[in-house]
Amino acid sequence: MSEPKPFASLGPSLLARKGGARPAMRAQLAAVQPAHFISDHDDLGWNDMGHDHTPAAPAPAPAPQAVPEVVRQQQEVARHFGAPRRSALADGRRAAFTLRVDAERHLKLRLACTLKNRSAQQLVTDALDRLLDELPDVADLAAQVASKRRKN
Secondary structure, three states: OOOOOOOOOOOHHHHHHHHOOOOOEOOOOOOOOOHHHOOOOOHHHEOOOOOOOOOOOOOOOOOOOOOOHHHHHHHHHHHHHOOOOOOOOOOOOOOOOOOOOOHHHHHHHHHHHHHHOOOHHHHHHHHHHHHHHOOHHHHHHHHHHHHHHHHO
């Protein structure tokens, strides 16, 4: 019987042979060569483009602007198309939030939706209403906050 072949080592020479690619990182020679022989034209030997180059002098930092250009453009568009954005609660509309539940609760909620022939939003809203009805202090606090908002 023949002996099984040893596993091939997938090294840089084998990879380079297929597509003629070069490694993205040069071998680190700092341990075997003095520091003055090592060029420092790229960070830790990385060369993502695959060719040697010398870096250009760093560009001077742009002068800081009071308002970034994109913010100025957004303000101009807002002035052109209407009033600034307001929150849903300030306009008396509904507010939305995301409820994250574990997989078991999610499955049970979907099954309850099927059995009750109601949406998940309806079931969760009803459960929330029952909870809030059990906490009378919440209604009092909500009324105080609403009256303060009306005054402002």
